[in-house]
Amino acid sequence: MHIAVCIKQVPDSAQIRVHPVTNTIMRQGVPTIINPYDLFALEEALRIKDRTAAKVTVLTMGPPQADDALRKCLAFGADEAVLITDKVFSGADTLATSYVLAAALKTLDAREPVDLVFTGKQTIDGDTAQVGPGIATRLGYQLLTYVSKIRELDADSRRILVERRAEGGVQVLESALPAVVTMLEGTNEIRFADMPGMFRAARQEVERWNRDAIGVDLAKVGLKGSPTVVAQVFGPKPKAVKAFRVAGDTPAAMAEAFVDRLFADYPHLEEAMLEHLEQVDRQGAKE
Amino acid sequence: MSDALDTAAKPIKKPKRVLPEHFKSYKGVWVFIEHEHGHPHPVSWELLGKGRELADKLGVELAGVLLGGTGGEVAALVKDVGAYGADLCYVARHPVLDDYRNQPYTLGMTELVNTYQPEILLLGATTQGRDLAGSVATTLLTGLTADCTGLDIDPGDRSLLSSRPTFGGSLMCTIVNLATRPQMATVRPRVMPMPARVPDRPLRVVEHALQLDESAIVTKVVDFIPDARADKPQLPFADFIVSGGRGLGKPENFALVESLARTIGAEVGASRPAVHAGWAEVERQVGQSGKTVRPKLYIAAGISGAVQHRVGMEGADVIAGINLDPEAPIFDFANYALIGNVTELLPALEQAFARRLAAARTRRANPAEETV
Numbered sequence: 338m339h340i341a342v343c344i345k346q347v348p349d350s351a352q353i354r355v356h357p358v359t360n361t362i363m364r365q366g367v368p369t370i371i372n373p374y375d376l377f378a379l380e381e382a383l384r385i386k387d388r389t390a391a392k393v394t395v396l397t398m399g400p401p402q403a404d405d406a407l408r409k410c411l412a413f414g415a416d417e418a419v420l421i422t423d424k425v426f427s428g429a430d431t432l433a434t435s436y437v438l439a440a441a442l443k444t445l446d447a448r449e450p451v452d453l454v455f456t457g458k459q460t461i462d463g464d465t466a467q468v469g470p471g472i473a474t475r476l477g478y479q480l481l482t483y484v485s486k487i488r489e490l491d492a493d494s495r496r497i498l499v500e501r502r503a504e505g506g507v508q509v510l511e512s513a514l515p516a517v518v519t520m521l522e523g524t525n526e527i528r529f530a531d532m533p534g535m536f537r538a539a540r541q542e543v544e545r546w547n548r549d550a551i552g553v554d555l556a557k558v559g560l561k562g563s564p565t566v567v568a569q570v571f572g573p574k575p576k577a578v579k580a581f582r583v584a585g586d587t588p589a590a591m592a593e594a595f596v597d598r599l600f601a602d603y604p605h606l607e608e609a610m611l612e613h614l615e616q617v618d619r620q621g622a623k624e
Numbered sequence: 625m626s627d628a629l630d631t632a633a634k635p636i637k638k639p640k641r642v643l644p645e646h647f648k649s650y651k652g653v654w655v656f657i658e659h660e661h662g663h664p665h666p667v668s669w670e671l672l673g674k675g676r677e678l679a680d681k682l683g684v685e686l687a688g689v690l691l692g693g694t695g696g697e698v699a700a701l702v703k704d705v706g707a708y709g710a711d712l713c714y715v716a717r718h719p720v721l722d723d724y725r726n727q728p729y730t731l732g733m734t735e736l737v738n739t740y741q742p743e744i745l746l747l748g749a750t751t752q753g754r755d756l757a758g759s760v761a762t763t764l765l766t767g768l769t770a771d772c773t774g775l776d777i778d779p780g781d782r783s784l785l786s787s788r789p790t791f792g793g794s795l796m797c798t799i800v801n802l803a804t805r806p807q808m809a810t811v812r813p814r815v816m817p818m819p820a821r822v823p824d825r826p827l828r829v830v831e832h833a834l835q836l837d838e839s840a841i842v843t844k845v846v847d848f849i850p851d852a853r854a855d856k857p858q859l860p861f862a863d864f865i866v867s868g869g870r871g872l873g874k875p876e877n878f879a880l881v882e883s884l885a886r887t888i889g890a891e892v893g894a895s896r897p898a899v900h901a902g903w904a905e906v907e908r909q910v911g912q913s914g915k916t917v918r919p920k921l922y923i924a925a926g927i928s929g930a931v932q933h934r935v936g937m938e939g940a941d942v943i944a945g946i947n948l949d950p951e952a953p954i955f956d957f958a959n960y961a962l963i964g965n966v967t968e969l970l971p972a973l974e975q976a977f978a979r980r981l982a983a984a985r986t987r988r989a990n991p992a993e994e995t996v
């Protein structure tokens with residue numbers, strides 16, 4: 338079985354700045370990490386590898402520095418890594434990102450058929466959760482999002498049985514390979530990278546694929562291939578009325594002054610709070 | 625969402641792109657009506673409320689889109705689609721659509737869009753809405769802005785202005801799609817206020833027959849295990865919330881938040897750093913990558929009020945901030961500023977509330993005394 342895992346290198350902090358002219362994010366000088374949600378996807382793939390001797394290939398579309406993130410994945414136990422990098426890919430929205438990733442996955446599949454693709458639930462910088470569904474749709478693979486557990490997986494019968502977080506419950510879905518699975522957070526814990534793993538990762542070659550390697554239409558990638566564009570960046574506006582500054586010489590005095598003022602300004606709040614507390618008491622009594 | 629983060633109603637300067645002529649025939653605002661096992665998701669009604677506003681600005685119709693099985697649940701929902709503000713409802717019923725599944729719902733939704741051509745399509749940013757939105761947008765090759773916190777119409781070229789926090793920093797951005805139609809956006813539950821329910825508003829119903837074939841659908845639903853309601857914090861629907869942030873300094877201090885919350889019957893919330901530090905569970909995170917809440921009262925203890933936190937809680941009716949720093953951004957949008965140390969103020973507040981509530985209870989128990 339061949340498993341592909343899509344990971345993204347993301348800035349580690351909230352200290353990212355926005356370029357005043359192009360309105361795109363400036364990544365220089367910000368420490369980077371593997372998108373934390375993607376580690377659940379990677380670990381799940383590695384667990385399948387442990388059980389079935391599957392092969393795990395990690396992919397990322399990003400700048401040359403994303404090589405670091407891929408090497409970390411190799412250290413954790415991934416077998417191969419591919420960096421999809423080309424300056425024409427930058428500035429991509431989710432539509433253009435999923436186009437490039439799908440093209441890369443097709444290239445990978447032609448070399449060694451891909452049975453299962455993992456993505457994280459979402460990234461911490463883009464925060465859209467749309468790239469996984471986009472990839473599945475473009476490849477015509479089955480889409481299994483918000484998967485909390487893979488109950489069964491059988492390469493021979495091409496069958497996969499998963500638990501999926503739905504609204505108000507868990508859906509148990511039976512599907513067929515090839516499939517794209519977006520893994521829910523908190524479902525497993527990434528293993529430690531051991532010394533031999535780290536040495537191997539440092540030596541191993543990370544393949545680089547550009548536009549020619551994956552055969553893409555330049556009108557569909559990067560900024561040009563992105564229908565959504567940032568038109569404006571702005572700071573949040575303060576409210577017209579400033580916050581009322583509660584006075585008080587001691588914490589106790591300030592607290593009393595606040596509660597008095599709050600319930601004087603919003604008398605219905607006291608009623609609502611009392612009623613709610615009574616309800617809580619009643620429920621407590623029942624249990 | 626309060627108006628503070630909504631973009632001003634004047635045309636904004638956009639990168640030069642011209643909408644191709646053939647897209648100009650796309651008309652109307654659509655809201656995907658989400659339901660699971662007969663339960664509509666309230667985010668659909670919230671979106672109808674916002675959709676009504678957008679449709680009125682454009683002078684076009686607002687439609688709800690309902691896909692589902694042939695049992696009674698779809699018929700029961702149609703009335704609500706009208707009551708929450710839609711002019712018409714597209715209904716597609718088929719046994720294959722009984723449970724939500726990506727493939728048949730994507731087929732159904734894309735066929736409806738291609739047939740009736742809406743200019744705007746809104747979905748909830750839920751596990752169902754995000755699953756469907758990504759596939760529909762990719763199939764239609766159109767743009768999608770995820771997890772918006774504000775939606776408006778540009779009075780100049782009538783395009784949809786979708787706002788959301790931008791990556792990092794304390795900035796918001798407005799995203800437009802000047803290249804493809806429909807313009808798609810997802811919005812998280814509780815970001816938009818719930819509109820009033822007006823029963824018996826007139827509603828046109830358009831039934832659309834879909835040709836679907838179960839044997840062509842690969843993924844099967846084997847089981848659905850409903851959540852036990854009680855065991856999860858119901859933050860998005862709580863009326864009172866006390867949230868703690870990094871300003872609490874250490875885990876022991878987070879107990880002060882929990883204690884005040886218990887006294888006033890509030891749910892406990894947290895900022896992202898407080899969750900990352902392990903002081904509170906993930907379900908309690910409020911903000912852009914956590915929950916959006918709309919309580920009657922939100923007390924933010926040791927939280928700076930960064931924009932990613934703000935977008936998750938500024939729908940609260942009343943906000944009180946507790947912070948050492950009088951310049952903390954939280955005071956730009958709070959109603960009350962308590963400037964001081966959380967470790968002292970939280971216990972003091974607990975006492976003040978407890979005393980006040982005890983007095984009110986006594987008054988309630990002996991209503992006669994009050995009238996004397």
Ligand SMILES: Cc1cc2nc3c(=O)[nH]c(=O)nc-3n(C[C@H](O)[C@H](O)[C@H](O)COP(=O)(O)OP(=O)(O)OC[C@H]3O[C@@H](n4cnc5c(N)ncnc54)[C@H](O)[C@@H]3O)c2cc1C
Pocket residue numbers: 350351461462464791792793868869870871872894895896897898909910911912913914915925926927928929930931932933936946947948949952964965966967
């Ligand atoms: C993509 C992305 C998504 C994000 N999503 C979220 C999200 O969903 N939710 C979220 O909350 N954040 C989110 N963030 C993080 C956000 O940008 C802020 O970093 C975070 O909200 C800050 O949390 P805080 O206010 O607890 O901590 P800080 O910003 O460190 O603020 C602590 C505050 O406590 C005050 N303080 C310190 N000591 C005391 C004391 N003894 N008494 C009183 N006050 C004190 C300080 O003056 C300060 O104002 C996100 C960031 C990104 C980039």
Ligand SMILES: Nc1ncnc2c1ncn2[C@@H]1O[C@H](COP(=O)(O)O)[C@@H](O)[C@H]1O
Pocket residue numbers: 343344345372374375378396397398399431434438455456457458459460463464465466467468469
């Ligand atoms: N540039 C990228 N390269 C590889 N995988 C990506 C990239 N962007 C997103 N993904 C994958 O898609 C998931 C969802 O991302 P997003 O839609 O940005 O929230 C992530 O968790 C990754 O697994």
